[in-house]
Amino acid sequence: MKFFVNVRYNTCQPVPLEVDRIATILTLKEKIGTRYQLPVDEIRVIFQGRELSDNATFEQCDLGNHSCVHAVRHSPSVQLRQRPLDIPKSQGLNSIREVITDTPPPGGQYLYYKPPGGWYLHIQPPKGLYRVRFHVYCRSVCHNVQPGKLRVRCSKCKQGTLTVSQGPTEWGDVMVPGRIHGECQSEGCDGTVAEFYFKCAVHPSLEDDSAPVLDLVRTNSLEVPCAACTDTVSLVLVFPCSAGHALCLDCFRTYCITKLNSRAFTQLPDVGYSLECPAGCVNSHIRNPHHFRILGDEQYTRYQRLATEEYVLQNGGVLCPSPGCGAGLLPEGEDNRVVCEKQGGFGCGFEFCRYCHETYHEGDCRTSLLAAISADSGDDYRLDPENALRAQWEKQSKLTIVQTTKACPKCNAPTEKSGGCMHMKCALCCFQWCWICCKEWTRDCQADHWFG
Structure with missing residues (x-):
């Protein structure tokens, strides 16, 4: 098997040099000198932040096939501006150990x-x-x-x-x-x-x-069982909680996808869209969002989209309700008229109400919506029975939503209550509010009408 080391001299592109796997750095310097017409005693080879000694082997320097090293030229009488400390291999750049x-x-x-x-x-x-x-x-x-x-x-x-x-x-x-x-x-x-x-x-x-x-992903050399499936696998993700709860990567994917489906991630100011330890430990949110790449490209793209939507909603923005659009908008002022402007390939031009997310109107949202539903008789579809039937179904659906739901006080998402107490939690923005007051849930709500 051929063994190559990629050498970069000055700002030139790396050049692969074939060497014997058991050779020393001095052998590599000789090949560099031949390639660039340099005296061997003036060549310095730098890798992983340290100068490599002439008698060191590639294995001792952690040099693998196609590893890239840098060559610099210095006169033998001139020392490097700062010679690195003699760092033992156990304390080199690749020496960090994590224990579970x-x-x-x-x-x-x-x-x-x-x-x-x-x-x-x-x-x-x-x-x-x-x-x-x-x-x-x-x-x-x-x-x-x-x-x-x-x-x-x-x-x-x-x-x-x-x-x-x-x-x-x-x-x-x-x-x-x-x-x-x-x-x-x-x-x-x-x-x-x-x-x-x-x-x-x-x-x-x-x-x-x-x-x-x-x-947070570590080799499970201590054979710690997964906290979910109890299997012992080679790789685990260890949450940053004091207990160090660990999940195998398959269970971690399942945990994340389940939370994505219910929009149960948490948007934190200094972290972003993240998850905490499944055991509910304090200060256990994943702070490096790259861990969610474990979900795969499709689910990670979905994670990014939901994270963006959550950021927009938490900062007082709205999402365009036009089918197929969903652009995030941050309207200024208190005006209920919002226009999804077309800019840079985004936006659809739809004009809608900031509060009920229906076509823009003046006056009370509920009154306007009931009037719009009553006016929509489906006569426009009289020449097509199938479309007429679909229009009637849509009309009845809108009427049912108006009659059986209340809007979340924060994001205006229609929310239906089927039993239980008056303490509501919006599935879209996670805002906690009172079904009676239609305001943020407080101790007064709990004392006065928790159960109605």
């Missing part, structure tokens, strides 16, 4: 080390057991959850020539910009801030290719 419980796996052991910032614990798996450290959702090729690899580049020039002063030791170092610093070795760049990103580890990828990391 406090029990080590059979045959494994606890290992402690002290990076800058305090003690850190990871579990050393049994010998011969491969532990995937990161998981990503591959959008470009696999369209599925895959093992991932962590990469670093200069936040200024976007090149992988930045040598970091220390490796990350927790998720915050990777996810929060500006925590890790170093020195960019690219000529003319004075960048000092490290920018981390992830790539799919299953297939060769371009240098600029990236995949969203799924920090």
